[in-house]
Amino acid sequence: MDQTTLNYIVVGLSFALYFGIAIWARAGSTGEFYAAGRGVHPVLNGMATGADWMSAASFISMAGLIAFTGYDNSTFLMGWTGGYVLLAMLLAPYLRKFGKYTVPEFIGDRFYSTAARVVAVICLIVISVTYVIGQMTGVGVTFARFLEVDVTTGLLIGSAVVFVYAVLGGMKGITYTQVAQYCVLITAYTIPAIFISIALTGNAIPPLGLFGDHTESGLPLLTKLDQVVTDLGFASYTGHHSNTFNMFLFTMSLMIGTAGLPHVIIRFFTVPKVADARWSAGWALVFIALLYLTAPAVGAMARLNIMDTIQTGEVGSPEGNLLYAERPQWIKNWEETGLLSFEDKNGDGRIQFYNDKNADFASKAEEFGWAGNELTVNRDILVLANPEIAQLPGWVIALVAAGGLAAALSTAAGLLLAISSAISHxxxxxxxxxxxxxxxxxxxxxxxxxxxxxxATYLGLNPPGFAAQTVALAFGLAAASIFPALMMGIFSKRINSKGAIAGMLVGLVLTVGYVFTYLGMFFIPGTNILPNTPDNWLFGISPASFGTVGAVFNFLAAYVVSMQTEEPPQEIQDLVESVRVPRGAGGATGH
Structure with a gap:
């Protein structure tokens, strides 16, 4: 059986499973559509939350970004994981205690204002639309390669699948579909990683293999990788090369953005009790950790495999680089998608893959007869191409295709439900x-x-960047707008409606304005006011890191305005107290 047929069979079976669950779990009421009837078991909700959370950015793009940058992009791991701890400890139980369906509903009721609710809806839509672009990017990349269709057709197929189970089942259908999607994506992610870890290090546990020895050279794997990349002018894989201040702000933006994502928060409205919300968050961390502990190993091992594939001998020797005519099948496959390309700049018929932006390496490259880097690799293909690079069996490749689609579609469905609920409810x-x-x-x-x-389909046709980079902007927007309002709504009785509205607007406008200044209107190149380079960034703060700054101004604006205006009504202060200290709530609190 050829690979394409096998891909169609495995992906088709996964889609059939999703459709079957959607029909079985069809929502018959608004309670089932918005919150799955509040009857989801904590373990299942933790698994569904994991799938909702581990999007195309986590499955497809994150390991690619780590692979091509190294330590500096570990911020994605630290920020996203730390954010879940914040969500579990500071928000999830209290929001479930409040007993509403949506994040804007909580903000509207807590701040006793329809205007606050509408502003929260605007924030939610801006966040979710930005986020969903990254998911549709992942759908397009996966379909383009494995089902051998163009990106537009792939997006239309993916949109049709989401339409069936999300529109039909609402939160109830999405929840149980996400449980199945988690099983698919985690299996698809870990099996290739185990194969590759065994091949490179002899260790079947990828996180341990990452810190083990490279079988062929006898060197520690990371030492070998550092040696390979620095020999070709790239920065060391394990070194820190970026702005530490910006790195801190970016990590914080991902953390508090995670805790403010509406489509993740509403998952905790689906469990029967407040105690179940805590357990759900705990189980979600366990299920997420299975992938997040594996991702750094996947990134490092894939980078080493790619470098070894291209650099077949001594750097600079006439026969040291792979002949293009003898390139492996995986390169040919990905060339057809346009996500990998080769340009023979020096006419020697060999592939030179090196850092031609490194001024110190330029003289060496000139001596070697190299005229510039000749291989362009879209970072979003790395996890999907990994099994082919490592020459794993066809069924593993098909499984990865199904896993990539499961990751993108599961999160897309959660985001679309958040948008739908905000508009209708x-x-x-x-x-x-x-x-x-x-x-x-x-x-x-x-x-x-x-x-x-x-x-979402329309926007997915023209994505602004790699999936994880696009998603990072959504986290910044959530950090600057929703997270402070939720925190102040739960832990401060003094913040009133005027303060909350002012804070959300200030945080959102500042962050959107900063992003548009450097990335352009709707991230369209050429519409940016200033070039998106570190030299132009304000205090060296990148657009993806600005969410932390926006959050600070949100808190400040809310506090200053609230202190200058009247206190919230007494019943609202009592409500805050009852949410934060759940005394005598009986079954609602899990006591």
Whole structure:
């Protein structure tokens, strides 16, 4: 059986599973559509949260970014994992205690203001739309390679799959589909990693293999990798080369952005009790850790495999580089997608893959007869190409294809539900038509979901960057707008509606303005005001790191405005106290 047929069979079976679950778990009420009837077991919810969380950015892009940058991109691991701890400890139980369906609903009720609710909806839509672009990018990359269709067709297929199980099942269908998707994606991620770890280090546990010895050379794996990349002018893999201040801000932005992501927070509204929300967060951390402990090993080993594939002999020797005519099949496969390309700049028929931006290495490259780097590799292909690079069996390659799609589709569905719920429940039901029937609200939610899917598909056709980079911007927006409002809403009785609205607007406007200044309107190149280079960044702060600064200004604006205006009503202060100290709540608190 050829590889394409095998890919279609495995991916088709996974899609059939998702459709079957959607039909079985069809939502029949708004409670099931928004919160799965609040009947999801904590372990299953933890697994679904893991799938909701581990998006295309985690599955497809993160290891690629780590592979091509090394230690400096470990910020993705630290920020995203740390953010889940914040979410579990500071937000999830209290928001579940409040007992609402959506994040804007909590903000609207806590700050006793329809305006605050509408501002929260705006923030949610901006965050979720930015985030979903990265997921659609992942869908396009995966389909383009493994199902041998163009990116547009791939996006349309992926959108159709999401449409069936998300519009039909709502949160109930999405939850149980995500449980299945987690099983698919974690299996697809770890099996190739185990094979490759055994091949390179003899250790079947990838995180241990990362710190083990390279079988062929006898050197520690990371030492061998450092040696290979520095010989070709690249920065050392294990060294720190970036702005430490910016690195700190970026990590913080990912952390507090994680804790402020609406599509993740609503997962904790699906469990029966507050205690279950804590357990769900704990289980989610366990399930996420399985992938996040493996990702650094995947990145390092894949980078070494790629370098060894291209650099077949001594650096600078006439026969040291791979002949293009003898390139392996995996390079040919990915060339067809346009995500990997070769340009023979010196006409020798061999592939030179090196850092031609390194001024210190330029003289050596000139001596070797090299005229510039000739291989361009899109970082989003690395995890998907990894099994082919390592020459693993065809069924492993097919499994990775299904896993990449599962990761992208699971998160896309959660984001689209957050958008749909905000429109139908927080705008139509609460602002424009409070008398709408439950049946009418459910229909509105499904129509809103359909519109969100169409928008996400359109935006996915023109993504601004690698999946993880696009997603990082969404985290910055969540950090600057939603997270401070939730924290102050739970832990401060003094912050009033005027302060919350001012804080969210200040944080959102500052962050969006900063991002647009350097990345352009809707991230379109050529529309940026200033070049997106470290020399132009304010105090060396990158657009992806600015969410932390936006959060600080959000807190400050909310505090200053609240101190200059009236205190919240007493019943609101009592509400905050009851949410934070759940005395006498019986079954609602898990006591």
């Amino acid at each position: 927080d705008l139509v039901k609460s602002v424009f038509n409070p008398e709408i029937s439950e049946k009418g609200e459910l229909m509105t939610a499904r129509i809103a979901m359909t519109g969100a899917i169409l928008l």
